[in-house]
Amino acid sequence: MTGDPARTEVAPDTGACREPAHEPVQALEGFTRRDVVVVADRFARFARGDRVLTMSGLLTLLTAGGPEVAGCHWVVHLGQGVDATDFDLIEAARGESEVAVCLADPERFRAAPEPPGIVHKDRPENVLLAGVHHPGATHCRAALRIHRDNELVLDHHTGEHVQGIVIIEAMRQICIAQFETAVRPGLPPAGYAGVWKRIDLSFEDFLFPLPATVESLIVESDVTRETHLKFRATTAVRQHGHTVATATIEYAMVAQRRIDALERRKADQATRAYLG
DSSP states (O other): OOSOTTOOOOOOOOGGGSOOOOOOOOOOTTSEEEEEEEEOGGGGGGGOSSSEEEHHHHHHHHHHOOHHHHTEEEEEEEOTTOOHHHHHHHHHHHHHOOSEEEESOHHHHHOOOOOGGGGTOSSGGGOOEEEEEEEETTEEEEEEOOOTTOTTTTTOOOOSSBOHHHHHHHHHHHHHHHIIIIIGGGSOSOOEEEEEEEEEEEEOSOBOSSOOEEEEEEEEEEOSSTTEEEEEEEEEEEETTEEEEEEEEEEEEEEHHHHHHHHHHHHHHHHHHHHO
């Protein structure tokens, strides 16, 4: 690879890493403002306090009402696992409810994750990124969006935090998304596959099912061979401006026809070694 091998800085932690600001919601006159986060039922263990509700809990609140609910103006913030279908459910329940409730940032509820092809996945629910953009030529950032039916959260026993394997997959996806959106457009038409050589990963804190960002900064690259492009990137996952995990990742994006031939040859070798 080209570049300075001693350069291993993590993507910069700037104010822009925080979730985008939106217009503040004013409490209705005569009501007590209550800010709550809504998450998918999948994250029910995180929603055990009075400031985080599951989708089921929010819908129950809207339909059941009660004196302690009626006296409040509920401002709902988006957590993980909630998407546009939930937005429609909330809007429908809100229209039939006498409870004073509004969404802190409706556009975030409607925002769709990236198309699966951008991160080399087949199923939309397995995409972990939304709003991929490029603050700089070698810098890529996106919002973390965990679908309630993501393959990594369907069958995993954990506490209130999001398991580390989701962080690792989000880092893998941001590297692919950076290639597909910033590098791939300048190459001749061809399919590419990611080949991962090394990941040096550090967990610094828990990740919770709240808004978070994922980013990648390419610190070295060798793009002299169009069929085998090499990269070294530093990646980070941050939540409310606080770093949750960082990693240095070395990987290559290899032309699909080349990786298919290599994989077929090595698969045959593995079969012969096993069977004799």
